[in-house]
Amino acid sequence: MAVLARKPRDLADVKALLYRPEVRQVAYQAALLAALAFAAYWVVNNVAANLRRQNIASGFDFLSRTSGFDVAQTLIEYSNLSTYGRAFLVGLLNTLLVAALGILAATVLGFVIGIARLSSNWLIAKLAAVYVELVRNVPLLLQLFFWYFAVLKNLPNPRQSFALPGGAYFNVRGLYLPAPVFLPGFGLVAAALAVGTLATAALWWWARQRQALTGERIAVLWPALAAVVGLPLVVFLAAGRPLEVDYPVLGGFNFQGGVAVMPELIALLLGLSIYTASFIAEIVRAGILGIPKGQTEAAQALGLSRGLSLRLVVIPQAARIVIPPLTSQYLNLTKNSSLAVAIGYPDFVSVTGTILNQTGQAVEVILMTMGVYLAISLLTSLFMNWFNSHMALVER
Amino acid sequence: MTHFARRAALAAVVLAGLAGLTGAASAQTKTLDTVKQRGQLVCGVNVGLPGFGAADDKGVWSGLDVDYCKAIAAAVLGDAGKVRYVPTTTKERFTALQSGEIDVLNRNTTWTISRDSSLGLSFAGVNYYDGQGFMVKKAAGVKSGKELGGATICVQTGTTTELNLADFFRINNLQYKPLVFEKMDEALRAYQANRCDAFTTDASQLYAVRLLTSNPDEHIVLPDIISKEPLGPAVRQGDSQWFTIVRWVHFALLNAEELNVTQANVDEMLNSTHPDVKRLLGKEGDFGKGLGLDNDWAYRAVKQVGNYGEVFERNVGSGSRLKIDRGLNGLWTKGGLQYAPPIR
Numbered sequence: 001m002a003v004l005a006r007k008p009r010d011l012a013d014v015k016a017l018l019y020r021p022e023v024r025q026v027a028y029q030a031a032l033l034a035a036l037a038f039a040a041y042w043v044v045n046n047v048a049a050n051l052r053r054q055n056i057a058s059g060f061d062f063l064s065r066t067s068g069f070d071v072a073q074t075l076i077e078y079s080n081l082s083t084y085g086r087a088f089l090v091g092l093l094n095t096l097l098v099a100a101l102g103i104l105a106a107t108v109l110g111f112v113i114g115i116a117r118l119s120s121n122w123l124i125a126k127l128a129a130v131y132v133e134l135v136r137n138v139p140l141l142l143q144l145f146f147w148y149f150a151v152l153k154n155l156p157n158p159r160q161s162f163a164l165p166g167g168a169y170f171n172v173r174g175l176y177l178p179a180p181v182f183l184p185g186f187g188l189v190a191a192a193l194a195v196g197t198l199a200t201a202a203l204w205w206w207a208r209q210r211q212a213l214t215g216e217r218i219a220v221l222w223p224a225l226a227a228v229v230g231l232p233l234v235v236f237l238a239a240g241r242p243l244e245v246d247y248p249v250l251g252g253f254n255f256q257g258g259v260a261v262m263p264e265l266i267a268l269l270l271g272l273s274i275y276t277a278s279f280i281a282e283i284v285r286a287g288i289l290g291i292p293k294g295q296t297e298a299a300q301a302l303g304l305s306r307g308l309s310l311r312l313v314v315i316p317q318a319a320r321i322v323i324p325p326l327t328s329q330y331l332n333l334t335k336n337s338s339l340a341v342a343i344g345y346p347d348f349v350s351v352t353g354t355i356l357n358q359t360g361q362a363v364e365v366i367l368m369t370m371g372v373y374l375a376i377s378l379l380t381s382l383f384m385n386w387f388n389s390h391m392a393l394v395e396r
Numbered sequence: 397m398t399h400f401a402r403r404a405a406l407a408a409v410v411l412a413g414l415a416g417l418t419g420a421a422s423a424q425t426k427t428l429d430t431v432k433q434r435g436q437l438v439c440g441v442n443v444g445l446p447g448f449g450a451a452d453d454k455g456v457w458s459g460l461d462v463d464y465c466k467a468i469a470a471a472v473l474g475d476a477g478k479v480r481y482v483p484t485t486t487k488e489r490f491t492a493l494q495s496g497e498i499d500v501l502n503r504n505t506t507w508t509i510s511r512d513s514s515l516g517l518s519f520a521g522v523n524y525y526d527g528q529g530f531m532v533k534k535a536a537g538v539k540s541g542k543e544l545g546g547a548t549i550c551v552q553t554g555t556t557t558e559l560n561l562a563d564f565f566r567i568n569n570l571q572y573k574p575l576v577f578e579k580m581d582e583a584l585r586a587y588q589a590n591r592c593d594a595f596t597t598d599a600s601q602l603y604a605v606r607l608l609t610s611n612p613d614e615h616i617v618l619p620d621i622i623s624k625e626p627l628g629p630a631v632r633q634g635d636s637q638w639f640t641i642v643r644w645v646h647f648a649l650l651n652a653e654e655l656n657v658t659q660a661n662v663d664e665m666l667n668s669t670h671p672d673v674k675r676l677l678g679k680e681g682d683f684g685k686g687l688g689l690d691n692d693w694a695y696r697a698v699k700q701v702g703n704y705g706e707v708f709e710r711n712v713g714s715g716s717r718l719k720i721d722r723g724l725n726g727l728w729t730k731g732g733l734q735y736a737p738p739i740r
Contacts, residue, residue: 054494055633057514069558070565072548072573080562153589172590173548252546253536253593263591264575341578344550344586350576353487353553360515362491 047363062359063088069354071346073262084355091351092372098268098347099334099376105273106333107326110280117285128281136278141339143275148267148343155263158254167247168258175261176248185242192235196227203227264345268337276333283325287318319391327384331377338373348372427499427631427638428472428688436478439465440498443483445580446604447712447720448504448524457481460711461502464523464629464646467701468500471645471693476700485579486552490515493632500642501630504598506556511630520643522628523704524712525724525733527621528560529599531606534616536593541620545570550583550592552576557597560623584608594618598625603718641687648694650736651676652703654727659702662695675739683739694739704734 017023051058063085070080075093078086117128135143153172156162161171169176200220207218236243248258291314299309340347349369356365431437441449441461449459457465457479466476484492484503493501494516504526505511507519530549532538541564551557553576565572575592577583587595588609595605602617609615629646631639652658655673657665665673674680677698678691687693701707708725709715726732 051516053634054516055514056494056516068562070562070572070574072575080566149585149589153586153591157590254546254548256546341553342582344575344577344582344591346576350553350578353578354558354576357487357553358510358556358559360490360510 051363057359057361058364059361060364062355062361062364065359067355067358069358071351072344073265073346084359087351087355088348088368091346091348094346094351095334095337095340095348096376098265098272098337098340098345101269102272102276102333102337103330105269106276106280106329109273109277110329111284113277113281114284115288117281118288132278132281135274136282140271140275140336141342144267144271144339144343147270148264152263152267158250161250161255167245169248169255171255172263173254173260174263175266176255177259177261178248179246179257179259181244181246183242183244185239188239189232189236189242192232193228196229196231199227200224262345264340264343267343268340268345268347271339272333272336275336276329279329279332280326283322283329284318286325287322288314290321291317316391320388320393323384323388323391327381327388330380330384334376334380335373427635428641431472431499435473436480437465437469437473437500438480438482438498439468440482440484440489440492440501440503441465442503443485443579445504445601446607447600447716447718448604449481449483449502451481451483458711460524460707461504461629463701463707463711464502465500467649467697467707468642468645470696470700471648471689472641474696487578490517493517493630496632499631499638504601504627505630506598506625507628507630508556516633517630518633518639520629520631520639521646522626522733523646524600524627526598526600526625526627528557528596528623528625529602529621530618531587531595531602531615532593532618533590534614538594538618541618541622542568542570544572544594546572547593548573548575548591550575550577550587550595552580552583552597553578556623556625561596564622580605598627600627600712600718600720603712603720607717637688641689644687644739645693645697647736648676648697648739649701649704649707650727650734651739652694652698653705654729654736657698657703659698659700659706662698666695672738672740681740 048058064083066080067082067084067087068080069087071078071087071090071094073094074090075097076086076090078090113128113131116124117132119125119128155170155172158171158173161169161176163169167178200223203220203223207220211217246257248255248260250256295313295317296309299313300306304312337347338349341350341353344350352365352369356362359365439462441457441459444450445459447459449457449461451457462481465479465481469479470476482492482498484498484501489501489503489505490511492498501517502523504524505519506526507522511517512519530541530544532544538544544565545568549561549572551561551574558574558576561572561574575583575586577586580597584595584605586592595602597605599617599621606612606615606617629642631642651672652662655670655676657673657676662677666677666679668674668677671680675683677695678684678693682691684691684693702710705722705727708722712718712720713722722730722732724733726734728735
């Protein structure tokens with residue numbers, strides 16, 4: 001009896017629960033999530049079924065098979081007897097190399113141009129403005145072709161190479177640099193360098209603390225130089241100069257020995273960093289212009305020199321404006337590096353292209369390629385977000 | 397509640413749409429019916445390889461592979477002009493065929509076991525027996541591929557070429573550097589700019605590519621042939637009727653040459669008393685029906701395109717700028733490898 005009597009109230013309870021906004025929100029989101037998950041499952045399942053039905057191989061077994069092809073630039077040991085998985089890694093490292101070097105060069109160049117555009121010197125400011133407007137409005141692929149086919153291709157043949165100071169050569173095949181050969185005992189020199197660097201860092205930290213406490217400024221430059229350069233030099237001489245240089249020598253079709261830098265890498269680096277620098281320059285300019293003039297005036301009123309007020313007052317504040325858009329440029333540069341395919345640099349896309357064609361497993365290879373770019377981008381953005389929060393104004 | 401209902405309806409529509417999309421792709425339709433219904437053959441060809449598949453400045457396609465597209469269209473649709481050409485790169489070509497974007501791939505594509513067994517493709521025959529070779533600058537003084545130790549070699553990506561190259565240098569214990577480009581144009585430009593010592597691809601293409609250089613006389617094709625490259629038309633697996641049609645159009649062109657049936661004399665040949673000629677041209681027997689076509693299929697192909705020998709000479713042989721010897725591509729009766737099963 002009691003149970004029967006309670007039933008209508010139960011229903012009303014359930015109804016009331018359904019009408020509660022929080023519950024409905026959660027329910028909608030759960031439903032949407034379930035629908036998405038189902039759609040994803042269904043697409044994957046459908047693709048797999050179709051591949052099977054059309055008799056197209058699928059799965060990731062091919063990664064452990066022998067690749068059978070060579071790559072022109074390998075940062076790790078690799079030959080045509082290595083696996084497809086290793087080839088992936090080789091391509092990935094080539095992409096990371098060009099992205100890291102490109103980001104470094106673009107940042108330095110971008111900051112210089114950005115500040116130059118704000119210069120009180122009319123000529124410098126206008127030159128910087130022309131650079132920005134010219135470079136950022138020409139498609140990147142064209143700029144790559146320009147550097148690769150118009151500039152670097154006009155370099156002389158190996159036999160007529162430009163000889164650079166220090167035993168280096170530059171020709172149409174690339175830049176040939178003397179390579180250091182480390183002999184046993186060089187570990188001591190490296191250790192001395194590490195010790196010197198640590199000592200300098202400690203000294204710098206101590207000097208700062210001291211200045212904060214007493215206001216007394218201590219010059220650290222000379223002791224720092226002594227620790228970073230002097231100490232390793234002494235150890236180097238004492239250990240009997242455990243370093244030799246392998247110079248490039250002309251032989252056969254080309255130079256042998258030394259370190260060869262592919263012209264494709266040089267062209268790609270030039271193209272990517274010059275292009276991205278024009279965007280970074282504008283971001284830097286916006287950052288500096290975004291700081292109210294009163295800040296500079298206040299710094300000068302406190303007696304700070306022009307350089308100090310820039311370094312201690314303007315730049316830390318400008319950095320907060322600059323970092324978020326800078327992150328986008330870094331991501332752009334990394335993704336743009338896939339244009340390497342057009343000029344023969346063996347980047348990730350180029351190597352996976354070969355893998356795709358040899359294995360015919362388009363779905364897997366493309367998925368892996370997309371996954372890797374996504375991971376690189378997310379990691380870059382994670383780091384920059386951390387850096388941004390580190391630099392952000394701490395509100396008290 | 398209406399709010400929820402609207403959302404649910406939206407979700408249902410999206411899901412149904414997805415289902416429809418992929419469902420259509422998975423439905424097994426007969427290529428012959430699709431082609432007839434469309435009234436046009438969609439043929440995957442090279443983006444631009446003189447002699448095999450290339451469009452001129454007016455957008456008119458020509459080449460050995462292109463003539464195979466025309467012959468199939470003539471046999472199936474009755475008109476060699478009813479072809480839509482889809483230029484494909486080495487990387488795209490198999491996906492284009494697998495996904496149904498093209499009906500047949502006539503794009504100097506090498507027949508290998510992996511392509512037969514794991515790409516879901518079937519090769520209908522060999523319309524050109526090729527092999528990989530090298531082109532070098534005369535000035536380099538190289539006479540053989542074995543002298544290429546330490547050389548930098550320009551390659552176009554997405555071909556069996558990279559694999560053969562690695563094998564060749566591994567077998568001969570030589571060092572080399574491959575420089576891989578996405579497009580042939582760029583690979584050739586880099587080679588011409590002296591970035592590479594040699595350019596490698598199938599020998600047939602080397603002759604074509606040599607003509608594309610600014611001064612063909614400065615370049616020579618080395619005698620070394622480092623691989624077997626049987627090139628031929630490919631179709632999707634699982635449609636044996638379409639496969640049979642493509643294969644027998646090829647055989648019909650070969651048989652026509654063997655029987656001396658040419659584009660010019662095919663109409664006279666209709667009155668021939670030779671039983672093989674009568675069977676080829678549909679005057680005897682009922683062979684077209686088995687293919688799902690009429691009995692004039694081979695007549696139309698020869699009438700509109702010519703026999704294999706004519707197609708060869710016109711596009712890559714003596715009638716072309718390439719001037720490639722028949723060599724392995726001669727008929728079996730003349731010391732070549734081209735041999736077609738009989739029509740009977």
